[in-house]
Amino acid sequence: MHPVLTTTLAIGGVGAACGGALAMAAKFLAVHEDPRIEETANLLPGANCGGCAYAGCADYAKAIILDDAEINLCAPGGESTLCALAAMMGVEASAAEKKVAIVLCGGDSDKAPRKFAYNGIADCTAANSTGAGDKKCAYGCLGYGSCSRACPTGAIEISKGLATIHPELCIGCGACVKTCPRKLIHMIPASRTMHILCSSKDKGPIVKKACSVGCIGCTKCTKMVEDEAITMQGPLAIVDYTKDYTNEETIEACPGKCIKKVPAVAKAMAGRQGSTVD
Amino acid sequence: MKIENAQFRVDGGIHPVYNKHLAKDNAIQAMPLPSLLRVSMSQHLGAPAKPVVAKGDTVLRGQIIGEPAGFISAAVHAPTSGTVKAIVQAPTATGQSVAAVEIEPDCEDKWRDDIKGNPNWESLEVKELIDLVSDAGVAGMGGAGFPTHVKLSPPPNKTIDTLIINGAECEPYLTADNRLMIEQAENIWTGCRIIMKILGAQTVRVAIEDNKPEAIEAMEMAMASTEGNVAIVKLKTEYPQGAEKQQIFAITGKEVPSAGLPMDVGAVVENVGTTLAVWDAVVNGKPLTERVTSVTGTPVSKPGNIRNRIGTSYGDLIEFCGGTEGDTAKIISGGPMMGFAQSSLEVTTTKTTSGLLLLPPKLVTNYSSTPCISCGRCVDGCPMYLMPCELSQMIEAEDYSAAREINLMDCIECGCCAFQCPAHRPLVQHMRQGKGQVMIMMREEKEKEAEKTKD
Numbered sequence: 052m053h054p055v056l057t058t059t060l061a062i063g064g065v066g067a068a069c070g071g072a073l074a075m076a077a078k079f080l081a082v083h084e085d086p087r088i089e090e091t092a093n094l095l096p097g098a099n100c101g102g103c104a105y106a107g108c109a110d111y112a113k114a115i116i117l118d119d120a121e122i123n124l125c126a127p128g129g130e131s132t133l134c135a136l137a138a139m140m141g142v143e144a145s146a147a148e149k150k151v152a153i154v155l156c157g158g159d160s161d162k163a164p165r166k167f168a169y170n171g172i173a174d175c176t177a178a179n180s181t182g183a184g185d186k187k188c189a190y191g192c193l194g195y196g197s198c199s200r201a202c203p204t205g206a207i208e209i210s211k212g213l214a215t216i217h218p219e220l221c222i223g224c225g226a227c228v229k230t231c232p233r234k235l236i237h238m239i240p241a242s243r244t245m246h247i248l249c250s251s252k253d254k255g256p257i258v259k260k261a262c263s264v265g266c267i268g269c270t271k272c273t274k275m276v277e278d279e280a281i282t283m284q285g286p287l288a289i290v291d292y293t294k295d296y297t298n299e300e301t302i303e304a305c306p307g308k309c310i311k312k313v314p315a316v317a318k319a320m321a322g323r324q325g326s327t328v329d
Numbered sequence: 330m331k332i333e334n335a336q337f338r339v340d341g342g343i344h345p346v347y348n349k350h351l352a353k354d355n356a357i358q359a360m361p362l363p364s365l366l367r368v369s370m371s372q373h374l375g376a377p378a379k380p381v382v383a384k385g386d387t388v389l390r391g392q393i394i395g396e397p398a399g400f401i402s403a404a405v406h407a408p409t410s411g412t413v414k415a416i417v418q419a420p421t422a423t424g425q426s427v428a429a430v431e432i433e434p435d436c437e438d439k440w441r442d443d444i445k446g447n448p449n450w451e452s453l454e455v456k457e458l459i460d461l462v463s464d465a466g467v468a469g470m471g472g473a474g475f476p477t478h479v480k481l482s483p484p485p486n487k488t489i490d491t492l493i494i495n496g497a498e499c500e501p502y503l504t505a506d507n508r509l510m511i512e513q514a515e516n517i518w519t520g521c522r523i524i525m526k527i528l529g530a531q532t533v534r535v536a537i538e539d540n541k542p543e544a545i546e547a548m549e550m551a552m553a554s555t556e557g558n559v560a561i562v563k564l565k566t567e568y569p570q571g572a573e574k575q576q577i578f579a580i581t582g583k584e585v586p587s588a589g590l591p592m593d594v595g596a597v598v599e600n601v602g603t604t605l606a607v608w609d610a611v612v613n614g615k616p617l618t619e620r621v622t623s624v625t626g627t628p629v630s631k632p633g634n635i636r637n638r639i640g641t642s643y644g645d646l647i648e649f650c651g652g653t654e655g656d657t658a659k660i661i662s663g664g665p666m667m668g669f670a671q672s673s674l675e676v677t678t679t680k681t682t683s684g685l686l687l688l689p690p691k692l693v694t695n696y697s698s699t700p701c702i703s704c705g706r707c708v709d710g711c712p713m714y715l716m717p718c719e720l721s722q723m724i725e726a727e728d729y730s731a732a733r734e735i736n737l738m739d740c741i742e743c744g745c746c747a748f749q750c751p752a753h754r755p756l757v758q759h760m761r762q763g764k765g766q767v768m769i770m771m772r773e774e775k776e777k778e779a780e781k782t783k784d
């Protein structure tokens with residue numbers, strides 16, 4: 052036979068055999084992925100923030116379909132995502148209330164002095180382990196922005212050595228919480244407006260020396276609210292965010308000047324997302 | 330007894346300006362009792378002691394006021410007789426807030442009644458000697474503060490053949506150990522013999538850097554009539570030769586394995602101050618209640634080596650040295666290389682306060698760091714053969730496991746890398762931050778491991 056013919060036949064034969072094998076494999080070994088997984092993933096915002104505690108949106112979608120994960124875990128998606136997911140899964144939407152992060156410290160550089168000039172790495176953990184932090188108050192925000200660097204939406208502003216979280220930008224993913232060496236960041240329901248912005252466990256006289264807007268532990272506010280919405284933990288008043296605390300008179304009454312009202316966030320959120328839930 | 334030169338040379342290391350002349354010729358001065366002593370319960374490495382006195386109690390010098398809490402811990406004793414004013418939370422030299430006992434001295438300075446010396450210590454058992462050291466609360470006085478009785482009780486499967494007495498004092502400015510060797514060589518040598526007996530070590534090397542000729546001479550006199558494998562080793566002056574692992578290498582040529590301890594190569598290193606404290610604890614039966622601290626630096630009016638009670642505030646120490654002349658920009662507890670900058674003069678001395686250094690503004694620069702230029706000076710300088718430049722970049726990128734992989738945990742935080750870096754990179758701070766994170770990782774791994782074995 053002509054060598055060209057031999058080669059053509061040989062290669063053609065091998066090709067045909069492989070093609071056949073592949074066709075069989077495709078038929079018998081096929082993995083059937085639930086098409087709903089992809090559909091679900093398309094409904095999620097694709098922020099991959101990890102706030103749901105799964106490794107990104109695709110992973111969460113898989114968990115919803117395969118492991119019956121709750122459908123109300125996506126904070127950035129908000130109500131619209133929740134409704135879409137509920138419609139798709141044919142279940143009732145029961146919204147987990149939207150959460151936002153808050154820094155429980157109000158001592159910026161005008162109010163809370165520093166005890167030395169820190170000239171090291173601009174990172175809160177590093178600063179906190181150098182002479183236990185340069186802020187006089189051993190509990191206050193150091194302001195080197197470790198939290199703001201972890202925030203995927205740039206919701207944390209550092210100004211005058213204090214971190215402030217813009218609730219309308221916060222998607223509630225919680226990434227900032229664990230970066231703070233002083234454990235100042237808490238996740239709270241977005242509808243709450245009244246806050247005690249202090250985390251100092253020091254006694255009154257020490258707090259006074261270290262900050263002009265610190266809780267001095269006078270217990271006044273605890274008596275102005277009902278249902279133990281504010282309780283004392285040692286010398287520090289703490290808001291119980293599961294209870295109702297709206298009494299704005301506490302702001303003026305607080306001798307430590309650490310109670311603050313932050314405009315309601317829930318409304319702003321709903322507007323921003325153009326929610327259609329009714 | 331012979332004097333020899335160090336046979337090996339540590340790679341890396343630096344030659345900073347030593348400035349020892351400020352205080353090296355000033356004889357040790359005992360400081361009178363201050364009006365208040367604040368004795369921290371964290372005097373040593375390991376768990377802080379538990380206070381066992383209450384407000385209003387009267388105490389005698391040498392009475393236990395803090396009991397050791399755990400295996401790696403040491404007892405704390407009242408530094409003088411007086412009344413307990415309060416138990417407070419006070420900052421230590423590293424800034425941590427720890428319980429402290431405030432004592433108002435009654436100025437009689439009366440010792441506990443049952444103090445009794447053991448001039449014939451040679452007839453005591455090893456166990457009894459260790460107990461005496463442990464009861465006296467002796468902890469490493471070179472700086473790290475490792476409880477001495479723990480160091481002197483190596484596990485039975487380790488034989489210690491070499492005892493090294495560390496008189497290198499390689500930190501710039503500090504001169505306390507130098508003075509101790511000049512003034513109390515005999516007692517240091519007795520302390521050394523006690524430790525020899527405890528460890529059963531045959532070889533003894535007293536390591537002194539060659540910038541302390543008087544100390545070498547004094548130790549030579551004290552040891553002259555000793556038989557056996559005993560020698561003074563003259564080290565070429567270089568920082569950080571006072572660091573345990575570097576010193577062992579310079580003298581024996583043996584390298585302590587990564588993550589290992591000196592006892593892994595059959596050596597134990599004790600600082601001269603600690604050796605003296607062992608002598609005091611055994612021969613005089615006295616608990617550790619005082620130490621010598623160099624108060625030095627150009628702003629100090631009368632720099633000196635001050636014998637002070639543990640719990641003396643930095644402010645009182647500086648006042649005793651005539652206060653300051655001219656501006657002070659930085660106050661450091663310890664030496665300039667490994668010490669801790671202070672933000673308050675309320676901090677008090679502990680068993681590990683080797684020095685209090687004041688620096689004038691012209692020696693303190695506020696610089697900002699720039700990116701690494703890959704010059705390699707830090708690699709050259711690192712006595713632990715690490716690559717600080719790589720490590721620091723990994724830590725900056727928060728890739729702690731990669732840094733751990735290339736032996737971050739071996740860093741001794743000596744500062745040789747940062748000292749030389751032309752880009753002023755905060756290398757040591759990066760190392761400290763990274764080590765802290767790896768420590769957390771290790772703890773988590775251990776917990777997971779423990780959980781696994783439980784299931």
Ligand code: SF4
Pocket residue numbers: 154175191192193194195196197198199213214230231232233234235236
């Ligand atoms: S809130 Fe915490 S992490 Fe954020 S800047 Fe303040 S100290 Fe740093």
Ligand code: SF4
Pocket residue numbers: 710711712713714715716717739740741742743744745746747756757760
């Ligand atoms: S501080 Fe650490 S990395 Fe830097 S030279 Fe010393 S041992 Fe090496």
Ligand code: SF4
Pocket residue numbers: 700701702703704705706707708717718746749750751752753754
């Ligand atoms: S000395 Fe500084 S600039 Fe040079 S390689 Fe090391 S880190 Fe980089």
